[in-house]
């Protein structure tokens with residue numbers, strides 16, 4: 001069985017972070033492993049508290065996996081500070097892991113900061129050069145490129161700028177776009193642009209969409225898909241998870257991680 005490791009924060013509410021990643025790996029039949037960077041007290045209403053781990057604790061968790069089990073893909077989510085980013089980058093380098101998906105998580109939907117402002121430079125300097133693909137939403141791409149992204153041309157320019165930071169592929173997600181009918185993700189491979197379109201679902205239950213999407217991309221890379229196939233499957237996975245709505249909590253509820261597998265089984 002192929003394996004995937006998520007290096008991310010714990011979401012007590014189960015919709016985002018480590019919990020979303022492990023559920024997604026399981027649904028896509030990849031063995032899930034984790035290194036926890038921070039524990040959050042969180043629910044559908046927001047983040048009530050953040051307790052970061054030490055960089056040493058994060059490095060040791062990764063080392064335990066690197067020294068014994070190994071992995072076919074790595075996904076990073078909430079990394080919180082520069083020390084943790086340096087430790088994570090050092091370990092990824094040490095074990096020469098190649099299928100590295102970086103979801104540059106910065107701010108939770110409720111507004112809480114999941115990455116310290118001064119850590120953005122560390123993300124660019126240490127982690128992006130090791131990434132197979134980075135999956136920013138529009139606000140995150142704006143912070144990383146220091147440009148405003150409004151038009152399709154802006155998205156393409158931002159993707160090119162991100163590639164210059166050393167990452168091999170970029171997908172700029174369209175969840176935060178103005179388009180009322182479609183949610184369009186743009187993939188740039190360094191040579192070609194591809195768009196992945198889906199019907200925009202009118203819902204407040206989008207907690208963990210970015211985590212779930214990037215975990216699905218990592219799972220597909222672990223199974224041997226190329227970048228285009230992995231992003232395409234990731235998009236299908238998140239679309240099914242948003243569409244087949246759950247009703248959990250009073251705020252921004254989680255998506256339905258089991259929907260994609262049920263739909264796939266129906267099609268067979």
Ligand SMILES: Nc1ncnc2c1ncn2[C@@H]1O[C@H](COP(=O)(O)OP(=O)(O)O)[C@@H](O)[C@H]1O
Nearest residue numbers: 137173174175176183199200201209210213238
């Ligand atoms: N309302 C929606 N309807 C359909 N797809 C969506 C919706 N919101 C987000 N998505 C999709 O979910 C994924 C995560 O997007 P986004 O919300 O931009 O990321 P993040 O959760 O990191 O802010 C993308 O593939 C995006 O196209």
Ligand SMILES: Cc1ncc(COP(=O)(O)O)c(N)n1
Nearest residue numbers: 009016017108208209210211
């Ligand atoms: C621990 C943790 N990690 C990440 C997110 C971002 O969630 P989203 O995928 O909705 O941007 C979150 N709310 N909590």
